[in-house]
Amino acid sequence: MQLYLGGHLSWYDSQKRKRLEISLSKSTLLTQVLADLNIPIAEIAVGVVNGNPVLLFDNVAVTDADKVELYPPVGGGEKELAMALNANDILKAEFEYIAHTAIQANEDRARVSNYYFVTMGAAIGAILSAKLDPGSVAVHLAFVGVFAVLTFIGFSTLMQLARLRTAWQDSVRAMNVIKDFYVLHAQEFKLDAAFLWRSTSVPAGSSKKTVSFFLALSILAITFGTATASSVYLGVSIVDVGNFQLDAATGVIIGIASFCVGTALAIFQYKWYTRLVIESEKYQRERYQTHLEKYKAVLTARPVET
Known part of the structure; x- marks a missing residue:
């Protein structure tokens, strides 16, 4: 087998379970290098030349400028080819991608809440600046629709x-x-x-001490106000359409009923919010436990190296 290499040689030691490297000063016969390193040629299953997997027993020509990597067999077939991949590279890329998704989730949280607050401010500002007849039935019905839409956006x-x-x-x-x-x-x-932050230290989604929870409370308070306002204008519109007298007693009834509607809707939204968080967190924990069990099963089934 006329396979020469130069410059850099790296391989994975299955007994030490780590990657080893040597630098070559000149072109060297591969069989001589392996003999000097006490690596039986029969134990080498996969080679990588300049990032491309090759079989070492094929006629592969390499020069001093080539980067050659050697890997031992791990059971045959696809597993041998998998050893030719650099695990650190894919783990690093995966970790960076996941970190980016975590950052993106926080940025989206701020973006979504800011959008809602700006929308609310613009709507209230438009209402206050508009020269509307406060006694008009059409205006009351319009306010019912506006505050109902704002309540839905808040939800x-x-x-x-x-x-x-x-x-x-x-x-x-x-x-x-x-x-x-x-x-x-x-x-x-x-x-x-x-590592201070580990899998067991991830804060619970239902925690009441997080920024997300306080943002949720702020939106709940605003939606409570918009739902109550929509109910008030709906009650006033009913009085206007039915030609009822809007006295103090009627106003109190409308106010109490509207407060109850706003409170009931706020409670419903809060329970829905906590339900979504808790169910998603439960699913994540179950998936994490399933992953651990599969990984433990793989470790248990793996033959012990001697």
Whole structure:
């Protein structure tokens, strides 16, 4: 087998479970290099030349400028080819992508809440600046529709905050899975002492001490006000259309009924919000536990190297 290589040689040591490297000063016969390193040629299953997987027993020509990597067999077939891939590269790319999704979830949370607050401010400002007849039935009905739409937008924003909260949790759990993997397999360092945030320390989605919860409370308070206002104008419109007398007693009844409607809607939205968060968090925990069980099963089934 006339296979020469030069410059850089790296391989994966299955017994030490780590990647080893050497630098070559000149072109060297591969069989001589493997003999010097006490690596039986029969144990080498996959080679990579300049990032392209090749079989070492094929007639592959390499020069001093080529980068050659060697990997041992791990069971045959697709597993051998998988060893030719750099696990650190894909883990790093995956970790960076997940971190970006976590950041994006936080940015979207701020963007969604700001959009709602700006919409509310613009609507209220337009109402206050408009020269409308406060006694007109048409104006009262228009206010009913405007405040009902604002209430619906508030409910939609609340649901988006719930989804973004759980999306951030999912990203953090995925990042911690990669951390746990490195902690388990790291040989040079005890990485468990370096990570304060782990899978067991992810804050609960139903926690009342988070920014997401306080944002949700702010939106709940506003939707309570818009729902109450819509109900008040609806009651006044009914009085106007029915030609009833709007006295103090009628006003109190309309006020109490509107307050009850606003309170009931706020409670409904709060329960829906917490339900979405808790159910999503439960699903994430179950998926995480399933992942751990599968990983433990793989470790248990893996043959012990001697």
